Amino acid sequence: MGGIRDSIATAQEIIQRVARHKESGFLLKMDFEKAYDTVERECVIEALRSWGCGDKWVSWINLWLRSAKVSILVNGV
Numbered sequence: 001m002g003g004i005r006d007s008i009a010t011a012q013e014i015i016q017r018v019a020r021h022k023e024s025g026f027l028l029k030m031d032f033e034k035a036y037d038t039v040e041r042e043c044v045i046e047a048l049r050s051w052g053c054g055d056k057w058v059s060w061i062n063l064w065l066r067s068a069k070v071s072i073l074v075n076g077v
Contacts, residue, residue, distance in 0.1 A: 028061075041065045 011027060018025055044065060048058050 007029065011029065014027055017023070041062070045058055045062055048061060053061075
């Protein structure tokens with residue numbers, strides 16, 4: 001049960017940080033218990049490319065989708 005609340009709290013913290021620092025960005029939330037079995041990884045990668053995400057970002061997401069555990073450091077965070 002805490003998972004949903006934790007996800008909401010994390011999303012709110014990210015949104016507040018972006019607003020406070022007048023940063024731009026986007027938030028991607030994926031539920032692997034449902035989406036991972038029904039959405040092909042390549043479909044996610046192609047969607048990111050069609051949205052204009054850069055090659056570096058797409059490669060990070062691709063690595064994340066193919067790995068059990070990945071951490072990405074962006075701008076020191």
